[in-house]
Amino acid sequence: MIAIRNTTRFWGAGAQLLHWLMAAGIATSMVLGWVMVNMPAGSAQFRLYxxxxxxxxxxxxxxxxxxxxxxINVTPPLPDSLPRHERWLAKAGHRALYALMLLMPLSGYVINSAANFPLNVFGLVQIPNLTPASESLGDLASNLHLAFFWGFVAVLTAHIGGALRHHFVLRDNILRRMLPVRHASDDRSRS
Known part of the structure; x- marks a missing residue:
């Protein structure tokens, strides 16, 4: 049974649910973004936007x-066996992921606001514009949004590569402790 809250050894069900919901949402949003900017203008493109x-x-x-x-939760520490530079890279990578997960949607919100478009979330609630209409601000936010996208792709690639390296090469529990399935070996291992 997986605890709701994190422990010193594993991410809890709450953290795992948020992680995987965001992973699916971000992947979907990135694909939608790529498709919508490369398709002809029209009602289908409008729906994707x-x-x-x-x-x-x-x-x-x-x-x-x-x-x-x-x-509000404990963060499972990295294994003691991990070299110092890898610990630093892991922490820097996670900070970059969080920063970009904030900056990408915020810059998109500014693009939308600067264009003075309504922001209706799933047809349920109208969100007020964050900024006044401004073509120059919209252009700046659009350039930043694209830069944040490519930065996120780079950091995400390193994140996934690191997780796979831990799982298949180092054979430690780094990846497994974010998965909703536990193995008997997880209970015996301290990494």
């Missing part, structure tokens, strides 16, 4: 919730 924006605002709320969850 609306879905992309709704997902972005939802992900912004989820990352805020995730930061609160992380603040």
């Amino acid at each position: 609306a879905l992309h924006k709704s997902l972005g605002i939802t992900l912004l709320a989820l990352v805020a919730l995730r930061l609160v969850w992380r603040w």
